[in-house]
Structures are given as structure tokens and as C-alpha cells.
């Protein structure tokens with residue numbers, strides 16, 4: 001059976017990848033639980049090694065016999081990266097270089113890199129096309145762009161096949177609403193279910209291209225398993241929803257009486273974000289879940305979680 005390593009596999013997206021990959025592969029996860037949780041892997045056939053991508057000896061040991069690497073471990077928060085740019089470079093650039101170098105040395109066939117729509121920054125043009133000039137506005141976005149370039153370099157030098165997706169706004173079950181830098185969908189759902197106010201940073205007119213994590217994980221596996229596919233592609237639905245509309249939709253779906261409040265805009269936040277999905281679709285990828293069904297099923301999973309007794 002093919003052996004696959006997911007760095008950051010105890011996280012939100014990584015755990016969904018592990019869930020999908022477990023049926024056809026032996027799945028290893030390397031995660032230091034910086035933001036991830038062991039319980040995200042509950043019921044999933046994956047072996048979790050608790051440790052950091054900054055530990056090269058551990059990486060070398062873990063990569064023995066691995067054919068595919070999905071590299072998701074990262075500092076994931078734009079505001080955290082603004083406050084700690086050096087920490088962000090250490091984890092997102094030096095950490096990636098460790099994974100690339102050790103993967104090449106171990107004879108890994110292909111590496112997937114989780115990049116981000118944040119690399120487009122405030123370039124006002126929408127949709128965002130892969131060939132557009134990146135204008136990263138935060139240390140987080142700069143490190144993701146660096147990561148893309150290093151992946152390309154390793155592929156160009158014949159050291160390792162690589163492919164990257166620029167994730168737009170991913171949502172779905174297991175996304176943490178409690179972290180200091182939580183994303184809008186889980187926070188809005190938790191607040192709507194509790195009947196508490198939903199807080200929007202800025203006027204709410206900023207737009208995002210939300211993609212359900214089942215479709216996103218399927219896209220990651222699709223680009224890895226497509227022979228000869230390399231480079232960088234967008235991963236979104238190509239939709240454009242204002243954050244205000246998102247809040248209203250979630251309140252309506254939850255049948256909630258929550259109010260919407262506004263707070264000052266956050267540093268580094270971009271105004272508009274929508275993917276041109278032509279390149280990914282041209283590879284034969286078709287999303288199966290979609291926005292409306294994805295929001296409804298995600299809300300159901302948050303409801304079930306709220307009803308269940310608290311877990312450690």
C-alpha cells in the first residue's frame with residue numbers, strides 16, 4: 001500500500017485529507033498540535049507522529065518509504081504573522097525547505113503544497129487568475145508565495161515533483177471556532193447557534209470565495225494523482241459572497257435571532273477575493289458538494305457538536 005505523509009494532518013483540512021486518503025493508502029501524520037487537535041483524527045485510520053517539521057531528524061525518520069507528501073503544516077493566521085513575521089518565516093519557509101529537502105533525499109515521488117489566495121493581496125482585479133502579479137500584503141502571504149517558488153525550483157531542478165493549490169476560503173466540519181484567529185464561517189455558526197451577535201470586521205462588503213473542505217480535499221488528491229500535473233492552481237468555487245451576506249445566510253439557516261455587529265477592519269485583510277477556476281477545472285476536477293449544501297451540512301455538524309458533551 002502506498003505510504004503518504006500529511007504534515008499538519010491534525011488540523012482542519014489535513015484531517016479531512018487523512019479521512020479521504022485512508023481507504024487507499026497507509027497514512028502518516030506529522031503534527032506538533034500547534035493549532036491542530038488529536039481528536040480531529042478520531043475514527044480515521046492514520047498514524048500520528050507528534051513532532052515538528054522543524055525537527056529534521058524526525059522528518060528524515062518519518063519520510064522513510066513515503067511516496068506522496070501533503071504539506072499543510074504552517075502558521076495559518078494573517079494577524080499572527082503580522083505580529084511575528086520572523087516566526088512565520090521560520091515555520092512557513094524554513095519548515096517547508098526542511099520538508100522539501102528531506103522529501104527529495106528520501107526519494108518521495110511528489111509533494112503537494114498548501115498555498116493561499118492571500119498571495120493575490122489587494123490586486124483589485126477579480127477573478128484572480130494564476131498568471132496575475134502577486135501582491136502579498138502580509139508576512140503570511142509572502143511566505144506562501146515563497147513556498148510556491150521553492151516548490152517550483154525543486155521541480156525544475158528535477159529533485160522532486162511538486163504541485164500547489166492556492167486555497168481560497170475553506171470551510172467545513174472540524175474548523176475551530178475557538179482559536180484566537182478563527183475563520184468567519186465557524187465563528188458565525190457558533191454565534192448564530194448560541195443566539196449571540198455576529199461580529200464583522202469592517203463594513204462586511206469584503207467578498208470571499210468559500211469552498212467546502214470535502215471539495216478542497218478532493219481537489220488536493222486529484223492534482224497529486226494526475227500524472228505530470230505540476231505548478232500552481234487556484235482552488236475555489238469561483239463564487240463571490242460578501243461577508244455580510246454570509247452572516248445573514250448563516251443566521252437564516254440556523255433560524256437564529258442573532259444580531260450583526262461591526263468592529264474595525266483587521267490589518268492585512270484583503271477586500272475582494274474570487275478564484276478563476278478554469279485551470280483546475282481543465283484538469284478534469286469537478287466539485288461535488290457546493291456552497292449551499294456545504295453550508296447546510298457544516299451547520300448540522302456544528303449543531304451536533306454543540307449538543308454533544310464537551311471533549312478534552
Ligand SMILES: NC(=O)c1ccc[n+]([C@@H]2O[C@H](COP(=O)([O-])OP(=O)(O)OC[C@H]3O[C@@H](n4cnc5c(N)ncnc54)[C@H](O)[C@@H]3O)[C@@H](O)[C@H]2O)c1
Nearest residue numbers: 008011012013031032033034035036052053073074167170
Ligand atoms: N483554512 C483555509 O481557509 C486556508 C486557506 C488558505 C490556505 N490554507 C492553508 O492550508 C493549510 C492547513 O490549514 P488549516 O485551515 O487546516 O489550519 P490548521 O491550523 O487546522 O492546520 C495546520 C496544522 O499544522 C500543524 N502545525 C503547525 N506548526 C507545525 C509544525 N511546526 N510541525 C508540525 N505541524 C505543525 C498544526 O498543529 C495544525 O494541525 C495551511 O498551510 C494553511 O496555510 C488554509
